[in-house]
Amino acid sequence: MKALSQTLTALALGALALTAQAEQLKVMTSGGFTAAYKLLGPQYAQRSGDTLDTVLGPSMGKAPEAIPNRLARGEHADVVIMVGYALDELIKQGKVDKASRVELADSRIGLVVKADAAKPAIGTDAELKAVLLKAKSVAYSDSASGVYVEKELFKKLGMPAKGTMIERIPVAEQVAKGDYEVGLQQVAELLPVPGVTYVGKIPEDVQSVTRFAAGIPVNAEHPAQARALLHYLASPEAQPVVQSTGLDSVSR
Secondary structure: OHHHHHHHHHHHHHHHHHHOOOOEEEEEEOHHHHHHHHHHHHHHHHHHOOEEEEEEOOOOOOOOOOHHHHHHOOOOOOEEEEEHHHHHHHHHOOOEOHHHOEEEEEEOEEEEEEOOOOOOOOOOHHHHHHHHHHOOOEEEEOOHHHHHHHHHHHHHHOOOOOOEEEOOOOHHHHHHOOOOOEEEEEHHHHOOOOOEEEEEEOOHHHOOOEEEEEEOEOOOOOHHHHHHHHHHHOOHHHHHHHHHOOOEOOOO
């Protein structure tokens, strides 16, 4: 089945390249899927002949770079890749075509410390709680994982909320600089950052799984090419790359 899927994907991309002029696709992607996209995007471009003009931004929040805020200002995109429930909100607003929605990957929250710091144990709820209580400073993101940490994780651990929500900048970068002792964010956003030690995922019973999905804005200039890109990103062929970046494949 895997070989058949790879063949069908290649045929679809090949047919698209033969029947349509190569286009430049505008892609907006949020942090959690970015590492996988940076690996898969060039592979798609090589096969299809299309080029990808990519901009990065959070799935939500007040930052002007956030994907919903970009679209609200009238910026055009052929593809948006973001947290699933944030994408659903854009679909409800009529900004993204509901029929175009594609499930891409699941993302879990992990923890990092500075590269020269001791690696703590966080395998149980009690160990994670002890690390967070002891930490002089805690940072988390302004996207889906950070909202969960701030609103729910501390409560589940039975401890007072503490820490700082970091806007736009990857949390691990702030930990690497020494501005914060501990950083919490989606694993796929922690792994690419140098200068930190990735400790691991937080325990599953206090974990929050974020689904990443993609869709095509209703005013996309190249919807056919956008559909081909989404088909490739969600294909079985792409899953080893997706998993290598710290994401989990979606059960289909």
